Amino acid sequence: MISEFDLIARFFTRDQSSQPQVALGIGDDCALLNPTPGMMMAISSDMLVEGRHFFPGADARQLGHKCLAVNLSDLAAMGARPLGFTLALSLPQADEAWLAGFAAGLFALADAHDCALIGGDTTRGPLNICITIFGEIPPGLALRRDAAEVGDDIWVSGTLGDARLALAGLRQDVALDPASQAAAAARLDAPTPRVALGLALRGVAHAAIDISDGLSGDLGHILQRSGCGARIDLDALPLGPVLARQPQALQRAFALAGGDDYELCFTAATTQRAAVLAAAQAAGTAVARIGSITPAGGLQLVDASGATLDLHPSSFDHFASP
DSSP states (O other): OOOHHHHHHHHTOOOOTTOTTEEEOBTBSSOEEOOOTTOEEEEEEEEEEBTTTBOTTOOHHHHHHHHHHHHHHHHHHHTOEEEEEEEEEEESSOOHHHHHHHHHHHHHHHHHTTOEEEEEEEEESSOEEEEEEEEEEOTTOOOOGGGOOTTOEEEEESOBSHHHHHHHHHTTSSOOOHHHHHHHHHHHHSOOOOHHHHHHTTTTOSOEEEOSSOHHHHHHHHHHHHTOEEEEEGGGSOBOTTGGGSOHHHHHHHHHHOOOOOOEEEEEOGGGHHHHHHHHHHHTOOEEEEEEEESSSEEEEEOTTOOBOOOOOOOOOTTTOO
16 A cells, blocks of 8 residues: 555645756755745635545545645735645545546646645545645735725626536436536536736736635625725626527626635726736736725625626535525
């Protein structure tokens, strides 16, 4: 049977000589990073638990991708450049085929963002994946949740709702044909962290957050921290292509409060519209303007005609949601 240290050496230890941000990687009591002089460190941590964040028997390669993607998404929401990450991995058993797939998915995304695995821990137990990620950002340029200003436009990247639709299909709450289920599941299983967009929005956007628990709930964090309200045009929400073929009620529910989109929601002054579109083009990511920041507290939902809609979306909460 493979030992803990053989497992680390075979599947998670790599040559890091081409990554100058890593002074010392895996193999000592601590890793040593070389952040760029004058930069601030951005640090985030996320945990994925079997049966809560993913189904038992989920594809190992997709899990490797997703567990890093959700952390890179946090850096993207702050406008931070990735440096490295640690991995704490609890495994029911040392399945070499599973480990090979997991490592392949993990490192394919890590290499795409020049983000080095610098340490972590492994133990035996229920399948649990926890990553702590480190990035850097110039002082004063972080896209913070408390920086929205009254009158700002509200934007979102990409499309919304297909990940939640895929989950509904897997739970058999919604009937999807196999092709539609597969297309929607690609958004659930392999989200794209919008790191390039986050970097391009530095100095352009005011506030930002990544959409992990649903647009309404995550935007609500910006509103709470910034002490303001928002008016959202539901007909302006960029729907996922699979969700766009569903009934309107489902479209609105999943686009507003579905979760697992890992897109960016951000605010910017109306004078920055051209700059936002230029940043989106430079990052190769579509963006949509969906509303504005208002002085009043709370979230107002309207349709394209401006009529107020009496909807009460409820985003995901680990201790309140089923």
